[in-house]
Amino acid sequence: MRVLPSDRVVATAPEGAPVPDSKVELPPAIRRTEVMAFALVGLLVITVVAVLYVAKAFFLPITMAFIVGTMLSPAASFLERHRIPRPLGAVLIVAAVGAGAVFMVGLISSPVMEWRSKLPELGAMLKEKLHVFDRPLALWHELQSMVGGSDMLTSFQIPKFEWVQPTLEFLSPTFAEFLLFVVTLILFIASWRDLRRTLVMTFRDRAARIRMLRIINEIEEHLGKYLLTVTTINVGVGIVTGTICVITGMPNPAGLGALAATLNFIPIIGPVATFTVLAIIGVIVFPTIVGGLITAACFTGLSFMEGYFITPTIIGRRLALNALAVFLSLAFWTWLWGPIGAFLSSPLLIVALIVKEHLMPVNSPQLPEE
Template sequence: MHDGSRPTGPQQGIALRGLFVLAVLAFVKLAQPLLAPVLFALVLAVVLAPAVQSLRRRGVPEYVGAGLVVGALLASVLPLAAALAEPAAAWWQRAPEVLAELAVRLQRLRAAIPGLDTAGGGPGPIAEHLATEGMALTGLVLGRSLAFALSAAATVILLYFLLAGEHWLLPRAVQALPRPRQRALVLAGALAAQRDIGRFLSSLAMINAGVALAVGLGLHLAGLPNPLMWGVVSGVLNFIPYLGPVAIVGLLGVAGLLAFPTGWMPLLPPALFLAVHAVEANFIAPWFVGRRLVLSPVSVFLSVMLWGWLWGIAGALVAVPVLIGLRAVCRRTPRLRWLGVLLDGRRGTAPSLRTLLAARPRAPGDG
């Protein structure tokens, strides 16, 4: 018998689970410099493992095949990064000036609309504040650039080791489990997650490469400076569902406002991206990705918000692959199958409310 002031056994269990979840979230957020390279390396290893397996079937040793695959990845990424470094640095050097000019134009726009102008709301203080913050912002970016370089190097090294030991790493990890049925379930879930994540990311990479090419070509024809940089930015941010396209529209709107000061031309860069995104989202992506990899829109949005809050843009980029892997594991775990149903976005995977009401036991007073 308890006095009612202390929580009961089930209440204690719920409280402990809640505290455990909060502790895990805090650890993931604080340990981003350690965990982010590991997670990115795992995601890349899932995508690139079939290439190493194909080389192994042709007699190429794994450590050689892993080196060839990683080298090919670097050979495709580094020249593009070098080509984008100069325009990106030029935009960054102009950042305080650009923001101040944008504040001036927004202030003029507000003054041109009746009822929105306020006395004493000139752009001078905003421009001065942005100019004084320029040095601090530059120092912050330099520090972040060094941290990014170290994380990128750690990701590449870990990716090589994962690809070189891909064929025995997972079996050895599963072998540590005590029961055969548990080993079979975990192995099946891990292989399904690897297959689904690989198919999703490879399809999405091809789609976003096309988006980057189409946006860059359209912006080049429109006369926007540095169209290659904006095309690549559009392709990378398009990996982030919902929030990525919104960010691209905002960035291209600012670039258009600065490049085309008058008329309707400032609306052209975001309009070009919206046209490309409409075709990609409604026709190309459903055909490439397929119905089997469709996720619940609510779960995707919540996952992007959660990982974006934890790790920023890096977390938002891995939000959907993590969700696909979680769904694959939940489908093959009896205790988590309900969560897999919630994450699935295909129609017909869950019963309708009418079916559930028809199947419920009738009470004695029901007609």
Template sequence: MSDDIQNNHAMPADANPELVSNDMPANTIFKSSSHWAVVGIFLLLLLASIAHARDFLVPVALGVLLALVFSPVRRFLERRRLPPAISAFIIVSGLMTLIGLGLSTLADPVQRWIKEAPTIGYKIEQKLRGANQSAKEVIDAGKQIEQIASLENETEQVQKVSPREPGVLVKLATSVPEILAQVVFTLVLLFFLLASGDMFYEKLVHIMPTFKDKRNAIKISYDIERKLSNYLFTITLINAVLGIAVGVSMWLLGMPNAILFGVLAFAFNFVPYLGAIVGVVIAALVGLLTFDHTGTALLPALTYLILTIFEGQIATPYFVGRRLEMNPVVIFLSVALWAWLWSIVGMLVAVPLLVAVRTFCEHIPSLQAFGTFLSARGSENFHPENTDIET
């Protein structure tokens, strides 16, 4: 009996199967919980840092995306024996010229819309409610009484106006220097990224320890650049064609500022779903202000909706391809998240970032399930090519 007790005390803990079976699950659960807690804290800190540094990160993100869009153009010019610096200068100069022409063309209609903004809401309300002439006379009489009261009490009027918040024009005027600074920063960064050529890939190859790591890193980098540049360049061309179609349609329907509608359609379509909805609403409001008959007033909005449906359901899937289609729910959540972080620019970069993340997940075995979750229905059978990428 004493020998059995001594043998039990002498038995090591790792040799007891009951002790192992009781302790290991608890340790595993504790380690797993700690791991996910650290991951959650890291993600929260990352989101807070991205939101706090938006003034710096927004032009950086735009510069990188523009560099990916124009990378095929840069390589085309380099194959014509143009140095990277000259190719970058040509691309940036052309982009600045397009921006200048667009601003000069849209300056007058945008300024006119801003000046008429206080009366647009009243006109729309009158169109929808069908107010009669007597109601208009009552409103005009009220305005006249208010003007007379304001003339009699100039001192009080000044005191009442002074604490009010600045108007739309004042806010736009104060934000112009900041916007111009970010645009200049984006263009300068774009120039340096294009002028550097393939320097970043050379540095990436240099810092990797083994040949296998060098090969995998350059393959992933080239695949992300190729898919992102193809996606952004194709989407830009599709949106340009959509803008032309919308502008011509608005002109044929007799809508004012047809060129502005074309530019808005081009810009809004970079934001999935929400951009098309905003464009249709604007077309409907301007139609109600332009035409008297309700059916004629809603025809521009219907035309805008038909063109965007054709683009989203037929043109984009055909030219972009199933390999780059994303989960619609993930796209919507991503657009909402980046809109909360970076406002309008965040909505523009949401889908390209998803494409980059999905492409990265395709090359990492442990992340392929997450990449499949990001993809659209029917694209699970598509896998990245196994061919080597030439450097």
């Protein structure tokens, strides 16, 4: 009797019985070649970071000149369209920026030098004002002794001011680094057009050339807009801060406004440093601690409005940066290159995001939405 295919009996395992192991070998989740690639990329990143850290005296002025030069290139192109040769325009732009920087430094340095000569007297005044916290500290010590905890605040002392001179030396670059930055900046702006053409013609493929040209143009456009926008906002912050200092009776309002405008170029750290300076000066100058903190409190409100409403509205969604990315970039570049690295953290993050958008476009394979 012939058995039709439809009459075949399929043997099934009883319910609850274990499924037999398959003889087909599944491929490994991570291949050895992928592990080697990850390891090589990790070693490359570590090597690059180590080189940038060790050779800071060379790479920091060069990177600073490239970033600032890219920001100022639209101004050189504007002068060139008005029949001013690009090399001459580069010199004029660098001279104008240098004059503005010297003006700001002059406004800040005058009160700094005046207060620096009075540091012992000011320290004694600050210590006398902070005696109001002696009773809360004594209660804290008593509570710690009762619970048997470690006494972390055995003695409350005003921090000494020996850090002022090393900090100023750390912030000021050497003459060789400054000269390298200025010369590189002028030459970069003057030869930016030829340099851009060289970078584009490095690739043989036409599609790669077009992509490289788009990346360069977008970086130049966005960094130029970022510098103009941030500078305008920070000047406004400085003017408003100086006005607040005048209204509240703070000394040297012009210098404090210039300090606020300059420090505001450094995200997160700059406003915190300005608040600290205003709070210390206010506590020293005014008879009460509450009165001395009024200026710092007003600046906190101004900084909050600027950081969460004004700047995002003016910059727009295109240049809006993720807060976590800004913080991590700030922490990394500050650790690597100090205050100048903190200033460069946001522009370098913008460059990285633009390159990522072109190399990994939105229409590339993405993770599924949750």
